[in-house]
Amino acid sequence: MRKLYFVLTAGGLVVAGPAFAQDLTNAGATLTVQPGAVLYVGTGGLSNQAGSTLTNAGTLRTDGGLTNAGTLDLNTGTLEARGDLANTGTLLPGTSVVTFSGPANQLLTPGGASLYQVVVNKPTAGANTLQLGGSLTVLNQLTLTTGLVNTQNGSTVNTLSLPDGASVSGEASGRYVLGALQVTRNAVSGSSPVDFSHGVVLNPQGNSLGAVSITRTAGLLTPDVSYGQNVGGTSKGIDRIWAVVPTSQPSSPVQLSLSWLADDNNGLTDLTTARAWQQPAVGQMWRPAGPVTDASSSLSVSATPTVLNRFTVSNAANPLPVTLVDFTAQAQGPAAVRLNWTTASELNNVGFTVERSLDGHVFAAIGTVAGAGTSSTAHTYNLVDNRLPAGATLLYYRLGQTDGSGEVHYSPVRTVALTAQAAGFVVYPTHVAVGQVATYLYTGPTGPATLHVFDVLGRSVLSLPAEGRAQGEVPLAGLAAGAYVLRYTTATASFTSRCVVE
Structure with a gap:
């Protein structure tokens, strides 16, 4: 032990002037650091054992760990801790400033105690963290000069609390x-x-x-x-x-x-x-x-x-209020595009607006689909665009999702390449909802023609004149769900296509 100056009084040991120790253990005594006095404990650390009292009205610095199982009254003094601080006894914060300035990471275990004012002033980059081993209340001021405070210890996230009137200052990048x-x-x-x-x-x-x-x-x-x-x-x-x-x-x-x-x-x-x-x-x-x-x-x-x-x-x-997990756009024949999308969850989802563009920049609405409101289960949606712009070979599609507040959120853009229209006869979409109509395109010879619809057994369920028009409707209303063959017949040729009513 190096030079150590104490004054013995009736009340116990008093540090009245400069005192230096490599380590210090208070085993049942009352130790007081008077105003203006300095107690410096080296790397061996300071242990204030159960039944002991340490009161600091001066300056106390510990280069090693400081452990308190007795009564530690910080009073009006200042404490500079350069090692870990662990409290399992009674810690009275007074109006003391406690500075953590160790060159390595430090652990503060408050043991349910509060501190009045805390300063984090760590000198070493890369070893600049004060970690909390339990929740802590700072009654007046937390000042970050250099270094981080981390309230997480293992898997436990402790809380650093600042009551009314207390505040944190000095937060910046890296601290x-x-x-x-x-x-x-x-x-x-x-x-x-x-x-x-x-x-x-x-x-x-x-x-x-x-x-x-x-x-x-x-x-x-x-x-x-x-x-x-x-x-x-x-x-x-x-x-x-x-x-x-x-x-x-x-x-x-x-x-x-x-x-x-x-x-x-x-x-x-x-x-x-x-x-x-x-x-x-x-x-x-x-x-x-x-x-x-x-x-x-x-x-x-x-x-x-x-x-x-x-x-x-x-x-x-x-984060999106609607979790969109899938959105696809696929051509169905030369004159229709089918759009499908799925959500994993929805929050106040009014619905979707499907938008189309010729250049990927200017979009226009082509249809709307109602949303599920608020839901945590998956939902699947679709829309068929069967009024494609004439001559288009590449189209762009996106979804606009509208929530209950009127905010609109957009999906990624999908592109669809259209093939050149082949000679003959085609029906689109290839999948039609029960009660809806399909559209046909005919590019063969002009003249009178008949459109026949057959079921899978080859029975004719519908026949109507087509008169050689290049485009027309196939009224499938009234047909049961199932697969159908559509045959377009002229005086010199016959063309066949298929569709499914579902």
């Missing part, structure tokens, strides 16, 4: 709180914005929300814990989720501003169409909560919800 950071503000009401200091500014806009706690979970790269995704898992948002819990839900829209660091972009490279998204509860579907915003520079968006729950940020198409 912020990973895991769960909860900030509470009391008596949130009126029309003044309230800054929660961890990426949320809430304007109650006349609502009386009472105490509001917002837990930000960030940087864990875990779906539905730190980032949102659609039900199919094919798209995702930034690696931050804010869970907002008010005492009273608003009766009219409030204003939320959400901001984040580029560290949590989570692979999203296009933020020109960023927007806020909202989720009622863990595991449920996300829906848009704010306008589309170019956030590529600001890394911030706004939302105007009427219910406060879970929020994240993504671009305008991720």
Whole structure:
């Protein structure tokens, strides 16, 4: 043990001036560091055992670990911990500033205790994390000068809580709180914005929300814990989720501003169409909560919800309120295109608008199909485009999905190449719903003709004059489901095609 100066008093041991120790164990004594005094404990560490009391009104620095199983009263002094800090006894925070400045990663195990003010000032790049071994409350200020705080320990995500009046400062790229950071503000009401200091500014806009706690979970790269995704898992948002819990839900829209660091972009490279998204509860579907915003520079968006729950940020198409797992467009003969699509889940889905384009840029609606509303099961849809533009050899199709708020989300574009029209006779579509009509194209010799429809047994079920027209309808209404042969007969030729009524 190196130079160590104590003053012995009736109350126990008092550090009245500079004191230095390679290690220090307090085994049942009362040890006080007076104002202006310095107690420096080297790499051997400091152990304040059960039944012992250590009060710090001066300066205490530990290069090794600090363990407390007795009473550790931080009082009005300052504590610089350069090793791990583990508390299993009584820790009184006082108004002390506790700085974590070790050159290696450090573990703080609070043991249910609170700290008044915490500073993270780590000197070594790559070994710059303060990890929480349990949940911690910081009563006044968390300041990040250099280094990260990680609330996750193994599979447990602890919570770093800042009560009303406390805040976090200094968050920037490479130094912020990973895991769960909860900030509470009391008596949130009126029309003044309230800054929660961890990426949320809430304007109650006349609502009386009472105490509001917002837990930000960030940087864990875990779906539905730190980032949102659609039900199919094919798209995702930034690696931050804010869970907002008010005492009273608003009766009219409030204003939320959400901001984040580029560290949590989570692979999203296009933020020109960023927007806020909202989720009622863990595991449920996300829906848009704010306008589309170019956030590529600001890394911030706004939302105007009427219910406060879970929020994240993504671009305008991720996570989608409708999980589209398949969308195809295929030619059916020379004059029809069949479009099929399947959803894995839907949220407030009013329906789909099928759009067609000749050049891939200007689209026009050709039909609509009603959606399933809100559903977590798969649904299959189709539409047949049988009014193709004359002479077209390449067509472009996309789906416009409309949700309950009127927002429209577009699918990827599909292309269909059409073959040149061959001489003869063709019926399209080849699959027709019961009660519907089919269309035929005839490119043979002109003149009087007859159109016959036969069932699979060769029995004639329909016969009508065709008069050599190049295009006409086949009225299949009244025919039962099944396969049919259609024969177009002129004085000099006969042509055959097939279709299925289903």
